[in-house]
Amino acid sequence: MFVAMAFCYGQESRFFMPSELLSAYEAGSRSYTGKPGPNYWQNTVDYTIEVSVDPTSRKLTGSEKITYYNNSPDDLGQLVIRLYQDVFREANPRSFRVNPDDINEGVAINRLAVRGEELDLEGNALRRSGTNAYLNLEQPLESGGSIMLELDWEAYVPETTVRGGAYDSTTYFVSYWYPQIAVYDDVFGWDRLEYDFSTEFYNNLANFDVRISAPENFTILSTGVLQNAGEILNAPMLERYNKARTSDETISIISPDDLESGIQHKSGTWHYKAREVSDFAFCISDVYCWDAAMQPVADREVLIHTY
Numbered sequence: 001m002f003v004a005m006a007f008c009y010g011q012e013s014r015f016f017m018p019s020e021l022l023s024a025y026e027a028g029s030r031s032y033t034g035k036p037g038p039n040y041w042q043n044t045v046d047y048t049i050e051v052s053v054d055p056t057s058r059k060l061t062g063s064e065k066i067t068y069y070n071n072s073p074d075d076l077g078q079l080v081i082r083l084y085q086d087v088f089r090e091a092n093p094r095s096f097r098v099n100p101d102d103i104n105e106g107v108a109i110n111r112l113a114v115r116g117e118e119l120d121l122e123g124n125a126l127r128r129s130g131t132n133a134y135l136n137l138e139q140p141l142e143s144g145g146s147i148m149l150e151l152d153w154e155a156y157v158p159e160t161t162v163r164g165g166a167y168d169s170t171t172y173f174v175s176y177w178y179p180q181i182a183v184y185d186d187v188f189g190w191d192r193l194e195y196d197f198s199t200e201f202y203n204n205l206a207n208f209d210v211r212i213s214a215p216e217n218f219t220i221l222s223t224g225v226l227q228n229a230g231e232i233l234n235a236p237m238l239e240r241y242n243k244a245r246t247s248d249e250t251i252s253i254i255s256p257d258d259l260e261s262g263i264q265h266k267s268g269t270w271h272y273k274a275r276e277v278s279d280f281a282f283c284i285s286d287v288y289c290w291d292a293a294m295q296p297v298a299d300r301e302v303l304i305h306t307y
Contacts, residue, residue, distance in 0.1 A: 020187045027073075029186035041071045045181050045206040052213040053284055055170055058157040060177060066149040068141070068181050075140040079147075080190045081133040083107040084176030085155040087195050092130055095198040102158040107179065109133075111152035130194035132182065151179050162197045164281070170218070171285035176200075178280070203278040213269040214284055217262070219254060221290070221307055222282030224274030231267050244292035245303055254290040283307070 024030040028039035051062040070076055086106035112119045119125050127134045141147045157172045158165045164175030183191040183202055193199050212220050229241050237253055244251035288307045295304045
């Protein structure tokens with residue numbers, strides 16, 4: 001009996017394989033070795049965002065252009081847009097307790113245009129459910145094509161500090177803040193998983209061109225590379241910033257002494273760009289010290305910031 005049972009178990013050599021993954025293997029987008037298949041693809045996104053931060057109310061007011069590139073073999077009749085801050089809407093599920101004062105209406109979309117045509121937001125083209133919005137397209141986005149969306153929106157930085165939020169009255173870490181296109185992949189299609197504070201980090205690779213505005217006494221650091229240091233920083237700080245870009249020693253761009261004497265930048269609009277990253281976050285404060293130094297990473301040097 002033992003020999004017979006061992007023989008039976010020995011025949012069970014295959015693991016269960018989800019039908020979605022099997023389809024990807026058969027289509028050649030994935031391979032059994034774990035490497036991308038010969039027909040592998042990813043969709044990509046370009047974001048151009050202008051956002052202003054009101055430190056008094058913690059309100060974010062944004063204007064956004066999204067160009068979404070459909071590199072998949074499928075024509076897409078629908079887009080899925082993530083509205084992460086809808087996690088603070090009253091009826092939505094959350095995996096953490098939040099400050100009751102943070103319960104609000106989530107992301108207010110004041111304008112939405114598709115291919116240059118403005119949509120009636122009271123119509124049926126955009127349906128919101130949980131932390132996702134589902135946009136039905138009049139004309140499908142064809143394989144190999146691209147589509148542009150334009151949005152005007154408002155949201156708030158929460159007092160609740162779960163993966164971001166207001167750490168004091170003038171210091172915020174701003175994450176999951178902008179309307180974002182969800183992932184459409186070769187295994188499951190659209191990622192419709194809703195955000196409840198514990199589900200995150202599955203994003204398209206994207207390029208970001210972001211301008212963030214706040215009062216001139218606030219410092220803003222973010223994903224990407226600062227494009228307008230000369231327009232923002234006063235002469236002594238700009239000199240230190242430029243020195244840090246060629247130094248392997250830590251340079252203090254904003255020191256405790258600077259804070260004590262008072263910070264006043266030349267402009268309140270900080271311009272950052274980032275290429276081929278999965279997300280974009282920023283932090284803002286009127287009490288940040290700021291150090292930086294160059295650090296070799298692989299075959300290049302990267303300016304590392306601490307604050």
